[in-house]
Amino acid sequence: MGRAPCCDKASVRKGPWSPGEDATLKSYIEEHGPVGNWIALPQKIGEFCKSIHMHVHVHNRVWFVVCGDVFQASYSSGLKRCGKSCRLRWLNYLRPNIKHGGFSEEEDRIICGLYISIGSRWSIIAAQLPGRTDNDIKNYWNTKLKKKLLGKQRNKECHVRKDRSKRGLTKAAASRNEDFSVIWETGGDWYGLATEVNHMPPASIDQSPNPNSHQTSLTEYQLRGRLASNSNQLEQEPAPIEADFLHYPNYMVPPNCYNPIERSTVVSCLRPLGLSNGLMSTRYSLSNEDNINIPVFAENNTLPQISTGEVDRRDLQSHLFEYSRYVGNIYSAHEAMDRSMCSSGALSHGRGSGNVWEDIISSTSQLLDENYGGHEAVSSQWVGGGRGTGGSSFGKSGGGAWDT
DNA sequence: AAGAGTTGCAACCGCCGGATC
DNA sequence: AGATCCGGCGGTTGCAACTCT
Numbered sequence A: 001m002g003r004a005p006c007c008d009k010a011s012v013r014k015g016p017w018s019p020g021e022d023a024t025l026k027s028y029i030e031e032h033g034p035v036g037n038w039i040a041l042p043q044k045i046g047e048f049c050k051s052i053h054m055h056v057h058v059h060n061r062v063w064f065v066v067c068g069d070v071f072q073a074s075y076s077s078g079l080k081r082c083g084k085s086c087r088l089r090w091l092n093y094l095r096p097n098i099k100h101g102g103f104s105e106e107e108d109r110i111i112c113g114l115y116i117s118i119g120s121r122w123s124i125i126a127a128q129l130p131g132r133t134d135n136d137i138k139n140y141w142n143t144k145l146k147k148k149l150l151g152k153q154r155n156k157e158c159h160v161r162k163d164r165s166k167r168g169l170t171k172a173a174a175s176r177n178e179d180f181s182v183i184w185e186t187g188g189d190w191y192g193l194a195t196e197v198n199h200m201p202p203a204s205i206d207q208s209p210n211p212n213s214h215q216t217s218l219t220e221y222q223l224r225g226r227l228a229s230n231s232n233q234l235e236q237e238p239a240p241i242e243a244d245f246l247h248y249p250n251y252m253v254p255p256n257c258y259n260p261i262e263r264s265t266v267v268s269c270l271r272p273l274g275l276s277n278g279l280m281s282t283r284y285s286l287s288n289e290d291n292i293n294i295p296v297f298a299e300n301n302t303l304p305q306i307s308t309g310e311v312d313r314r315d316l317q318s319h320l321f322e323y324s325r326y327v328g329n330i331y332s333a334h335e336a337m338d339r340s341m342c343s344s345g346a347l348s349h350g351r352g353s354g355n356v357w358e359d360i361i362s363s364t365s366q367l368l369d370e371n372y373g374g375h376e377a378v379s380s381q382w383v384g385g386g387r388g389t390g391g392s393s394f395g396k397s398g399g400g401a402w403d404t
Numbered sequence B: 001a002a003g004a005g006t007t008g009c010a011a012c013c014g015c016c017g018g019a020t021c
Numbered sequence C: 001a002g003a004t005c006c007g008g009c010g011g012t013t014g015c016a017a018c019t020c021t
Helices: A019-032 A041-054 A056-074 A083-094 A105-118 A121-127 A134-154 A155-168 A173-183 A190-198 A242-246 A260-266 A313-327 A328-344 A357-372 A399-401
Strands: A270-273 A280-287 A310-313
Touching: A019 A041, A019 A056, A019 A083, A041 A083, A105 A121, A121 A134
Parallel strands: none
Antiparallel strands: A270 A280, A280 A310
């Protein structure tokens, strides 16, 4: 049984808010303070508006001047809006000190730095930019900032490819990675992006409560080690690699052979499970149909969650997120990519499903032996230009940006 | 000038997790 | 313990404005 809707969809208005509706909502909140229950708000506003009607001389400065007709129409029945719509309108548009547009270079840097570090957690990013809303930042990123950065990076791609070949990858290995590049051919150069951002001053995260923000605090999101314990700066130095084994006793991750492309491939092998209703599940299945190249090993050749044939995306994200702490900033862009791919459920580029971890591990061992002369020969200084993609669709306007 | 294509952004949708019953 | 409610969130859509041909 599905959940009952929060409001009667048939009787609520949808679409753009009128000035009168804005004025009604704004006046009510200014009069009564923070809203405790948004769902009940429209009805309460109805009662409020009746009182306004009796004392219109006090309030008419607010909205009669703007559009008296709309006020007259709404006062008897409150706002014919869903409570959630009211909340959104208030948070994104009506609340005081909201800034729209005109992002500064400094704000660009902060947004980029945080996006690379934590992915598309717009509410967290917005909490670091007073006056900005998550919706605004999200739109800004999707429509402008991303294109701006990727445009810069596109020019560097050929250099990265040359550099990759210089590092002595065999033809076979290069070919496998080219295959990977083809998979992500619509993506951007996340490595370059990370490099670019890492050359910027580190984005700092203010952990103190922001009185102007209605967003969730950072600590609530458990950034888990991203923040240095005694500082509000993003952690700059990777922890000793041994720490990995402390945190993941079941995961034996050879420290020198878990490079960005390989790690991304782990994710690329996971496919969202289709549900009978045609929607996609938040759980993912594994396939070994790609050129799998995953030097991730577990005790007894098993991975506790993944080997069951499904992996919850949160488990995966948690694992990758934790791992990214130890490999430093250079991989953080791929982490962002991974997170983005997972959260958008955009892993459906492949075919079929399956789960043969033994094959994966076996082929990986073979591959590493063939091409690197053993696992430990894989350089931690990998700079292969693995081209990632956020994976999600960026609305109908987003597609062209990747192709230009 | 006009139609097609693109962009920007407000608003919506549906999912998730915490709180409460 | 399980059901339900609600706030919060990220992804997506609709559409007006703008640009291109």
